[in-house]
Amino acid sequence: MKRINSIALLLMVLLLSMNFSYTTSNEHELMITRHDKDEADFLKLAEKFEKYMCLLNLPDCEGTIIADQWVLSAAHCAVAITEKFYNGRKHFVIIDDVEIEVDKVIMYKEWGNPQADNSSLKDIALLHLKTKPMNVMQAKLYVDEDEVDKLVYMVGRGDKGDGLIGINGNDGKKRGATNRIETATKNWLTWTFDHPDTKTKYLTEYEGISGPGDSGGPAFVVKNDIVYLAGISSWQDTKGGDEGLYGVVENYTRVSQYIQWINKEMTGNGDISEAILRVEPAPDAIAYKYKPKAIDIHASTLKQYVGEYKTVKNTTVKVYTKENGTKFYIMTSDNSEYEFIPTGKHKFSSKKIEGFNLEFKNSENGVFKELIAKLPDGTSREAIRK
CATH class of the missing domain: 2.40.10.10 (Trypsin-like serine proteases)
Known part of the structure; x- marks a missing residue:
């Protein structure tokens, strides 16, 4: 609560x-x-x-x-x-x-x-x-x-x-x-x-x-x-x-x-x-179901995003995979886990929460150094690889 x-x-x-x-x-x-x-x-x-x-x-x-x-x-x-x-x-x-x-x-x-x-x-x-x-x-x-x-x-x-x-x-x-x-x-x-x-x-x-x-x-x-x-x-x-x-x-x-x-x-x-x-909903209201459209991406490609990132508040965001590298997750500082799916080049969307998106930037030696989370209210949060 x-x-x-x-x-x-x-x-x-x-x-x-x-x-x-x-x-x-x-x-x-x-x-x-x-x-x-x-x-x-x-x-x-x-x-x-x-x-x-x-x-x-x-x-x-x-x-x-x-x-x-x-x-x-x-x-x-x-x-x-x-x-x-x-x-x-x-x-x-x-x-x-x-x-x-x-x-x-x-x-x-x-x-x-x-x-x-x-x-x-x-x-x-x-x-x-x-x-x-x-x-x-x-x-x-x-x-x-x-x-x-x-x-x-x-x-x-x-x-x-x-x-x-x-x-x-x-x-x-x-x-x-x-x-x-x-x-x-x-x-x-x-x-x-x-x-x-x-x-x-x-x-x-x-x-x-x-x-x-x-x-x-x-x-x-x-x-x-x-x-x-x-x-x-x-x-x-x-x-x-x-x-x-x-x-x-x-x-x-x-x-x-x-x-x-x-x-x-x-x-x-x-x-x-x-x-x-x-x-009350309008008479022509639609039964909207959030379902982001995934793109194909090889499990080995996900490895370049995996790691721990530190926010400006000095808290840690963990990025990792499950099920032999086929499922992509982040865990926030309160140990809450969210599954994301690939939706664009170096971009991911939450499987459940509309407007919660990730973008990875600054690739170096096969790994990404920067994580940007775009929030449902339109603002962003940044984290840097530890």
């Missing part, structure tokens, strides 16, 4: 950060878990809730199914979908491995003018689906205001890690984790990622937090075997350190404070002043 530092960052959900690491950690989302438990426990925990989940089919972000054709997520995730609508494209989420079209996005009021202080945000949005998803479960909304001390369940798939090492790449597996709510304020539910040695009543057996890419994902509360959605992943206070380490504090949008708004919008009785944005 990425930190929200300004409106500029909120609107640029497809950018690389200044240290050359992608802000969204590619197409997956995951949990950061305590270090002293078997990984299999967290994998098994996720299975209990996967039928409630909606993958927003963005470089990051998830949502929760709450009605026949409704998904609840974070507003800063929904921004990317509205941008596609404005550009004449349709958008499809993924539920139970099936793509379903989104035909309306509703953002909560005040979202268009948030303050620099994260605590003032109203980070919640509704997505309406064109067709009803099948073979799924619907989470009930948590309406009571007694959230403090309640056990919450979080689910995600993507960047993994634990409280000692922080973020440590991704493997695409879905994991679950638990925590216990410490505070419930006007906008937020919060909890701390506690070290197992911490003597606190808030430490849980499967202690964890959301990871990069988990924005919009759920915090479930289970009462009498009924699954309730209590919170929506929004931002993380790292207390001056790195994301994913013990001691960081999670901030989830407090669903109980938006019950009236959610019900009004879903029933069609919402006041237009209540929402800063209601966006």
Whole structure:
């Protein structure tokens, strides 16, 4: 889950950060878990809730199914979908491995003018689906205001890690984790990622937090075997350190404070002043599928690009191949891995992320000395071979 530092960052959900690491950690989302438990426990925990989940089919972000054709997520995730609508494209989420079209996005009021202080945000949005998803479960909304001390369940798939090492790449597996709510304020539910040695009543057996890419994902509360959605992943206070380490504090949008708004919008009785944005795709919107066109290139040719490159921020970008030199990858400083395909002379495009391109320059003795990454916002980052 990425930190929200300004409106500029909120609107640029497809950018690389200044240290050359992608802000969204590619197409997956995951949990950061305590270090002293078997990984299999967290994998098994996720299975209990996967039928409630909606993958927003963005470089990051998830949502929760709450009605026949409704998904609840974070507003800063929904921004990317509205941008596609404005550009004449349709958008499809993924539920139970099936793509379903989104035909309306509703953002909560005040979202268009948030303050620099994260605590003032109203980070919640509704997505309406064109067709009803099948073979799924619907989470009930948590309406009571007694959230403090309640056990919450979080689910995600993507960047993994634990409280000692922080973020440590991704493997695409879905994991679950638990925590216990410490505070419930006007906008937020919060909890701390506690070290197992911490003597606190808030430490849980499967202690964890959301990871990069988990924005919009759920915090479930289970009462009498009924699954309730209590919170929506929004931002993380790292207390001056790195994301994913013990001691960081999670901030989830407090669903109980938006019950009236959610019900009004879903029933069609919402006041237009209540929402800063209601966006639908144009009637002639196209179902755009990003698929870069690859050119043929011999595996031996890829060797000239392989190596480690250093950015102006003194972080390392690794370029390497897999599968006997036929697959081409880079790994950024946060251990996120991206596959690229050759699309031109010394040029490569991300297999998944539109607008994320590489160009290699300054060949010397059969190897390239310079790597330029062109980002989805049109800007570039440079790295020099170490």
